[in-house]
Amino acid sequence: MSIFHPVQAICGQCGHTNEVQRTASVNADRRPDLRAAILDGSFQQQDCAQCGTVLRIPPHLTYLDMARKQWFMIDSADRINGFEALEDSARQTWDRAFGSRATPHARRMGESMTSRLVLGWPALREKLIAFELGLDDVALEMCKLGVLRDMDSPPLADQTELRLVQGNAQALVMAWHELATERVLEAVEVPRSRYDEIIDHPDDWAELRAQFDGALLIDWRRLMFASAQA
Numbered sequence: 001m002s003i004f005h006p007v008q009a010i011c012g013q014c015g016h017t018n019e020v021q022r023t024a025s026v027n028a029d030r031r032p033d034l035r036a037a038i039l040d041g042s043f044q045q046q047d048c049a050q051c052g053t054v055l056r057i058p059p060h061l062t063y064l065d066m067a068r069k070q071w072f073m074i075d076s077a078d079r080i081n082g083f084e085a086l087e088d089s090a091r092q093t094w095d096r097a098f099g100s101r102a103t104p105h106a107r108r109m110g111e112s113m114t115s116r117l118v119l120g121w122p123a124l125r126e127k128l129i130a131f132e133l134g135l136d137d138v139a140l141e142m143c144k145l146g147v148l149r150d151m152d153s154p155p156l157a158d159q160t161e162l163r164l165v166q167g168n169a170q171a172l173v174m175a176w177h178e179l180a181t182e183r184v185l186e187a188v189e190v191p192r193s194r195y196d197e198i199i200d201h202p203d204d205w206a207e208l209r210a211q212f213d214g215a216l217l218i219d220w221r222r223l224m225f226a227s228a229q230a
């Protein structure tokens with residue numbers, strides 16, 4: 001089910017208190033319109049009633065698409081700091097729904113599903129686009145690391161994020177988003193061959209890929225924000 005409930009959002013521009021509709025879960029099988037709204041960026045977005053500024057409260061929801069075999073837990077982009085606790089919580093929720101603590105029937109369904117922790121609206125849209133293109137999201141993150149390496153002065157990782165926004169057989173288009181506002185700062189077109197190279201030469205990338213083993217948060221920033229291990 002996709003249940004909405006009203007929450008108050010204070011406009012950062014004029015201070016007006018707006019009532020916005022927020023949902024704790026999206027069921028894309030029953031509400032394909034919500035999936036479409038996530039893709040076009042209009043989901044849970046509305047204008048301030050007083051000044052017209054666009055308001056979008058950060059995500060905090062679960063997303064289920066049985067037809068596409070996708071289960072995501074989504075939280076706000078700034079939760080990358082201390083993501084480990086959030087990932088634990090996502091794993092427990094997954095385990096109860098479709099994993100080790102679910103009913104045998106649900107567990108069987110869960111075996112063929114992709115479970116992810118996703119941080120921020122641009123990241124959620126990216127997952128939907130990537131999986132629709134049939135991309136391996138671990139390879140996509142490794143591809144981004146290559147893009148970063150090539151840049152003379154990449155935007156700062158704690159204020160920006162690089163997200164896939166579209167793609168085809170020739171190219172993957174990624175865009176730098178400002179974390180706080182989701183504003184697109186700059187788009188980068190990456191030849192699809194750079195992604196294909198990662199898929200075609202798994203041995204060359206095995207060491208890096210191993211760092212995502214068992215992870216729900218498939219996001220290169222986890223390598224940067226990981227808490228120091230004891």
Ligand SMILES: [Zn+2]
Binds near residue numbers: 011013048052053
């Ligand atoms: Zn306002």
